[in-house]
Amino acid sequence: xxxxxxxxxxxxxxxxxxxxxxxxxxxxxxxxxxxxxxxxxxxxxxxxxxxxxxxxxxxxxxxxxxxxxxxxxxxxxxxxxxxxxxxxxxxxxxxxxxxxxxxxxxxxxxxxxxxxxxxxxxxxxxxxxxxxxxxxxxxxxxxxxxxxxxxxxxxxxxxxxxxxxxxxxxxxxxxxxxxxxxxxxxxxxxxxxxxxxxxxxxxxxxxxxxxxxxxxxxxxxxxxxxxxxxxxxxxxxxxxxxxxxxxxxxxxxxxxxxxxxxxxxxxxxxxxxxxxxxxxxxxxxxxxxxxxxxxxxxxxxxxxxxxxxxxxxxxxxxxxxxxxxxxxxxxxxxxxxxxxxxxxxxxxxxxxxxxxxxxxxxxxxxxxxxxxxxxxxxxxxxxxxxxxxxxxxxxxxxxxxxxxxxxxxxxxxxxxxxxxxxxxxxxxxxxxxxxxxxxxxxxxxx
Numbered sequence: 001x002x003x004x005x006x007x008x009x010x011x012x013x014x015x016x017x018x019x020x021x022x023x024x025x026x027x028x029x030x031x032x033x034x035x036x037x038x039x040x041x042x043x044x045x046x047x048x049x050x051x052x053x054x055x056x057x058x059x060x061x062x063x064x065x066x067x068x069x070x071x072x073x074x075x076x077x078x079x080x081x082x083x084x085x086x087x088x089x090x091x092x093x094x095x096x097x098x099x100x101x102x103x104x105x106x107x108x109x110x111x112x113x114x115x116x117x118x119x120x121x122x123x124x125x126x127x128x129x130x131x132x133x134x135x136x137x138x139x140x141x142x143x144x145x146x147x148x149x150x151x152x153x154x155x156x157x158x159x160x161x162x163x164x165x166x167x168x169x170x171x172x173x174x175x176x177x178x179x180x181x182x183x184x185x186x187x188x189x190x191x192x193x194x195x196x197x198x199x200x201x202x203x204x205x206x207x208x209x210x211x212x213x214x215x216x217x218x219x220x221x222x223x224x225x226x227x228x229x230x231x232x233x234x235x236x237x238x239x240x241x242x243x244x245x246x247x248x249x250x251x252x253x254x255x256x257x258x259x260x261x262x263x264x265x266x267x268x269x270x271x272x273x274x275x276x277x278x279x280x281x282x283x284x285x286x287x288x289x290x291x292x293x294x295x296x297x298x299x300x301x302x303x304x305x306x307x308x309x310x311x312x313x314x315x316x317x318x319x320x321x322x323x324x325x326x327x328x329x330x331x332x333x334x335x336x337x338x339x340x341x342x343x344x345x346x347x348x349x350x351x352x353x354x355x356x357x358x359x360x361x362x363x364x365x366x367x368x369x370x371x372x373x374x375x376x377x378x379x380x381x382x383x384x385x386x387x388x389x390x391x392x393x394x395x396x397x398x399x400x401x402x403x404x405x406x407x408x409x410x411x412x413x414x415x416x417x418x419x420x421x422x423x424x425x426x427x428x429x430x431x432x433x434x435x436x437x438x439x440x441x442x443x444x445x446x
Contacts, residue, residue, distance in 0.1 A: 003386065003402060006409050026402075026409035027150040030111035032176035032418065034200070034227070039079035039113075039174055042067040044104055048096035050087030053117050056163050057082060060170060064199075072107045080113040080174050085136055086158070088118075090128040097139055111150035113174050116140050117166075120157040120187060133157070137185055144183040144441045145406050152182035152441075159430075161190030168427030171199060177418040180411035183441035189371075189430035202425045204229030207278040211260060211315075212288030214240035216387040217337070219247045220413035221285055224421045226251035230283065235260075235269075260288060260314040261306075266321040273327050280327040283424045286315040286359075287337045291389070296350045304351045311355035316362065323370075330374030333424045336363055337416070338381040340439050356381070360435050367433030376432035378423045383439025384410040407440035 006026040008014040018025050030040075043066050047054035061068050072078060083100050087093070097116075108114070116139065121130035136155050144153035154173050158166055165188055172178050173186075196202035208225045212218035213234035226232045232253035236244045241257050248255035256272060258265055273281050289311045292303035315336060322328050341349050342356025363379040370377055384390060384401030390410065393401070402410045416438050422428060423436070 024408040029179040030176045041079040043080045046100040047084035048087040051084035054084040077109040082115045114153035141183045159190045165193045165430045172422035180415035193429040201229030206282040208283035214243040217413040218287040220417040224417035283333045307351040312358040332375040334377040336379040338379045383442040405440035405442040
C-alpha cells in the first residue's frame with residue numbers, strides 16, 4: 001500500500017504544511033540501486049586516542065572508492081561520520097564523543113550515516129573500560145533519534161582480533177542497503193574472513209534456500225540474494241505455487257513446493273538438497289511465518305499450535321536434520337526472521353510474539369554451538385514493513401506503526417532482504433548470534 005502521507009509530505013505544498021504544523025516529516029530514504037557507489041560524498045573519520053580501528057577503516061574505505069577526510073571543508077556536507085572509539089578506556093575518555101560529534105553534527109547530508117566502533121564490554125581489560133564502552137550504546141541510539149532526515153546511527157563492537165573482519169559490515173551500514181536499519185548494536189567476532197572477488201556479487205557460487213518466498217518479504221529476499229549472485233531455491237506451500245513459480249523464474253532459481261509443517265517435510269527437503277547439484281545448501285533463510293491474532297483469553301488451541309508450529313518448530317526440525325546430515329557445512333549461514341513483537345510483545349499476538357521470541361532465543365543459544373563448525377546463525381527483526389499483511393491493518397494502528405520510529409515511515413521488504421544478504425555474505429563469517437532490528441528505530445521495544 002502506498003504511504004499517501006509520506007508522498008504528500010514530500011510534495012511542495014506538503015513540506016510547507018508539515019513544517020508549519022510540526023507534523024512527522026518522513027524523508028525520502030537513500031536505498032541502494034545497482035551500480036551505486038558506497039557513499040555519495042566524503043566520509044569524516046575520527047578516533048579517540050589509542051584507537052585500533054581507524055587505520056584499517058581508512059584503508060578499507062579508500063579501497064572501496066570512498067573519500068576519507070579528517071575534517072570538513074566549508075560548505076561541503078559529508079556522507080558519514082565514523083568514529084573509532086576503541087581507545088576509550090574510562091568515563092573521562094567519553095569526552096572524545098562530544099569533541100567529534102558536536103562540531104560536525106550538522107554537516108551530514110540527508111540519509112547520512114553515523115557509525116561508532118567500539119570494543120565489546122566483555123572483552124575489555126577493566127571494569128572502567130567496560131563501562132565506557134557500554135556507554136556508546138546510549139550515544140548512538142540517541143543520535144539516531146536526534147539527527148532525523150533519514151540519518152541512521154549504529155554501534156559496531158569489534159572484538160580484539162576482528163580488525164580484518166569489518167569490511168562487509170562497513171559496506172552494509174554506510175551504503176543505501178541499510179536505509180531502514182538504525183539504533184542497532186552489531187557484534188563482530190575475532191578472526192579473518194574471506195574477501196569476495198566481486199563486492200557487487202558476494203554470493204556468487206552459493207546456494208540459498210528461502211522459505212515463504214512466494215510473496216512479500218520472502219520474494220524480496222529471493223530477489224536480493226539472486227542479485228548478489230546466489231542460486232536460489234524458493235520454497236513455499238503448494239497453495240502458493242503460481243506466485244512461487246513467478247519468483248523462481250524472476251530469480252532464475254528453482255521453486256520447491258513443500259509444507260514445512262508436514263511430518264516428513266525435513267526428510268523430503270534433505271533428500272532434495274542431497275540430490276544436488278550443490279549437495280547441500282550454503283544459506284538458509286527461515287522467512288515462512290503466519291499470524292493468527294487473538295488475545296490469549298480468546299485464542300483457540302488451533303491458533304496457538306499453528307503459529308508456534310510454522311514460525312518456530314518447523315525451522316527447528318529443518319535445521320536439526322540438515323545439520324545432522326552435514327547439508328549445511330563450514331561457511332554456512334542460517335538467518336531467522338523474527339519480529340519486534342518478539343522483543344516488545346504485542347497485544348493480541350501472544351502466539352506470534354512467543355514464536356518470534358523463540359527465534360531470537362534459538363539464534364542466541366545455537367550461535368556458540370555452531371561457531372566451531374564455521375556456521376553462523378543470526379536473526380533480523382522487522383518492524384513495520386509495507387506488505388499486503390500490514391495493508392490490512394486498521395488505519396490507526398497502521399499509521400502508528402509507520403510514524404512511531406526515527407524515520408516516520410514504514411520500511412520496505414527490500415530493507416529486510418538487504419540486511420539478510422549482509423549477514424549471508426562470506427565477509428560476515430565472524431558475525432553470529434546477532435539480532436538486527438529492521439524497524440527504522442521503532443519506539444516499540446528496547
